Amino acid sequence: xxxxxRQLSYAQYLLRRMGFQNSKDIDLYLQQxxxxxxxxxxxxxxxxxxxxxxxxxxxxxxxxxxEMELKKTPAKIPLLRSQLSHFTATxxxxxxxxxxxxxxxxxxxxxxDAGDRPIAMGEQLHESLRLSQQKQKSGxxxxxxxxxxxxxxxxxxxxxxxxxxxxxxxxxxxxNNEKTGFVGSPDYIFRDREGVYFLVEExxxxxRDPMNPSAAKLNKEExxxxxxxxxxxxxxxxxxxxxxxxxxxxxxxxxxxxNICAYPLQYGYLVYWLYDFKDGEVYVHKAGxxxxxxxxxxxxxxxxxxxxxxQFLQRxxxxxxxxxxxxxxxxxxxxxxxxxxxxxRFDEVNYPYRKEDIRLYPAExxxxxxxxY
Ligand code: SF4
Numbered sequence: 441x442x443x444x445x446r447q448l449s450y451a452q453y454l455l456r457r458m459g460f461q462n463s464k465d466i467d468l469y470l471q472q473x474x475x476x477x478x479x480x481x482x483x484x485x486x487x488x489x490x491x492x493x494x495x496x497x498x499x500x501x502x503x504x505x506x507e508m509e510l511k512k513t514p515a516k517i518p519l520l521r522s523q524l525s526h527f528t529a530t531x532x533x534x535x536x537x538x539x540x541x542x543x544x545x546x547x548x549x550x551x552x553d554a555g556d557r558p559i560a561m562g563e564q565l566h567e568s569l570r571l572s573q574q575k576q577k578s579g580x581x582x583x584x585x586x587x588x589x590x591x592x593x594x595x596x597x598x599x600x601x602x603x604x605x606x607x608x609x610x611x612x613x614x615x616n617n618e619k620t621g622f623v624g625s626p627d628y629i630f631r632d633r634e635g636v637y638f639l640v641e642e643x644x645x646x647x648r649d650p651m652n653p654s655a656a657k658l659n660k661e662e663x664x665x666x667x668x669x670x671x672x673x674x675x676x677x678x679x680x681x682x683x684x685x686x687x688x689x690x691x692x693x694x695x696x697x698x699n700i701c702a703y704p705l706q707y708g709y710l711v712y713w714l715y716d717f718k719d720g721e722v723y724v725h726k727a728g729x730x731x732x733x734x735x736x737x738x739x740x741x742x743x744x745x746x747x748x749x750x751q752f753l754q755r756x757x758x759x760x761x762x763x764x765x766x767x768x769x770x771x772x773x774x775x776x777x778x779x780x781x782x783x784x785r786f787d788e789v790n791y792p793y794r795k796e797d798i799r800l801y802p803a804e805x806x807x808x809x810x811x812x813y
């Protein structure tokens with residue numbers, strides 16, 4: 441962990457004020473917070489500026505302080521005015537990610553910036569690296585990553601197919617299904633050379649590239665003259681690691697397949713692009729694709745989540761299994777600043793989310809910090 445002892449004491453205190461009860465949860469939450477809210481610092485005076493970059497814990501502490509301020513006066517959090525008249529694939533995906541996350545995002549207007557760098561970066565990458573951009577330059581680029589990625593048969597197929605629908609941008613038309621109450625827009629719909637229609641949903645995820653080791657490792661390996669061979673080893677290992685596709689993303693693709701009738705969709709591709717940073721620039725270092733169709737197993741999975749989701753909307757309450765809380769996931773969750781369920785104190789979740797549950801708890805302020813904060 442890169443917190444100073446004082447920062448660590450203060451951050452632990454803030455989490456206890458927010459309701460966290462056990463030290464293991466607090467440690468895991470803070471580790472993840474450092475990764476998801478930390479920033480690289482660039483020192484232009486350093487001999488080799490790239491190697492001088494390092495994470496800072498300050499952004500994580502700032503996020504905790506903002507959260508505590510918000511939870512001091514929950515009555516002031518503005519409520520969303522609009523009611524849900526349709527359901528979207530994104531809502532269902534969020535519900536399957538966590539019912540509390542769905543409830544919060546459809547109860548409150550966002551008043552504090554969750555500092556969700558991965559989501560913001562994902563959106564930016566969507567614009568510059570999305571498949572439609574790659575499609576335009578697929579003949580021209582010499583970037584070895586894309587040359588390798590395009591050897592993936594699914595990606596090659598997408599690049600050869602004709603885009604008949606692009607769902608990005610303010611003017612992208614939405615698909616409605618009056619029978620099911622669905623409305624939504626996937627990233628793309630393509631028609632392949634045989635006339636088969638399929639959809640594609642792209643996700644950009646921040647993962648550390650093992651070819652981009654820490655400054656300490658980099659220096660050590662440079663000194664020993666082993667950097668090139670170590671990088672080769674890392675790249676081979678990295679290529680062998682299989683992808684894990686998150687259930688909420690799978691549900692999103694299945695929801696499009698189940699509800700879009702305007703095209704005879706036969707299957708969908710979920711495409712993951714893993715990105716990292718080098719010399720101040722963001723780049724993609726691994727690509728993975730999962731093909732999904734509405735076979736009986738996938739349809740049953742979709743129906744199961746849809747049924748639970750509809751019941752939750754209707755009843756306004758469901759059981760919340762505190763044992764399933766994953767505090768690392770919570771530290772990176774965009775709804776975390778509003779959430780009380782991450783503390784494992786609540787065994788029910790309501791829709792709309794209950795303002796009455798948002799509060800602070802008593803905790804002893806660390807004596808060693810009295811002069812500082
Ligand atoms: S912080 Fe955790 S429990 Fe709360 S909404 Fe997010 S994932 Fe769910």
